[in-house]
Amino acid sequence: MSDDAGGLPPQHPQDRPLGQLVSEATEQITRLVRDEMQLAVIELQQKGKRLGVGAGLLGGAGVLAFYGGAALVTAVIAGLATQLVLWLAALIVGVVVLGMAGVLAFVGKQQAQRAGPLVPEKAAISVKTDIKTIKEGMHR
Numbered sequence: 235m236s237d238d239a240g241g242l243p244p245q246h247p248q249d250r251p252l253g254q255l256v257s258e259a260t261e262q263i264t265r266l267v268r269d270e271m272q273l274a275v276i277e278l279q280q281k282g283k284r285l286g287v288g289a290g291l292l293g294g295a296g297v298l299a300f301y302g303g304a305a306l307v308t309a310v311i312a313g314l315a316t317q318l319v320l321w322l323a324a325l326i327v328g329v330v331v332l333g334m335a336g337v338l339a340f341v342g343k344q345q346a347q348r349a350g351p352l353v354p355e356k357a358a359i360s361v362k363t364d365i366k367t368i369k370e371g372m373h374r
Contacts (some may be wrong), residue, residue: 263368270361274354281349288346295338303331 307327314323 266364270357270364273360274357277354277356284349285346288342288344288349291342291345292339295335295342298338299331299335303335307331 307324310327311320311323314326317323318326
């Protein structure tokens with residue numbers, strides 16, 4: 235398609251002056267780079283959100299392990315202490331609470347890992363494809 239408003243028929247690339255071809259190529263490359271950067275930003279934002287969810291779960295696991303454990307530990311130890319020696323009751327309860335914290339931490343870690351590496355993989359593939367296409371076009 236021609237950009238000129240004179241209504242002249244579109245020219246073939248070989249019919250246009252070199253300056254015009256260079257100008258168009260520069261515009262297209264600039265647009266391509268800008269679009270690739272936008273793709274990379276969007277991809278990193280999505281991965282950052284997933285990582286944030288995983289980090290939030292890990293933080294929640296820590297808070298639950300501390301406050302929930304502290305609130306229940308006393309009651310459970312006191313209950314077990316009626317049947318066992320106090321130190322043994324405290325040991326049993328401590329192991330159970332830490333086990334629950336471990337499960338929550340494991341789930342949070344899995345969520346964080348699902349985000350994948352913080353590399354804009356789709357944008358990188360797209361840039362490689364663009365470079366390959368440009369190189370192929372130069373060899374014609």
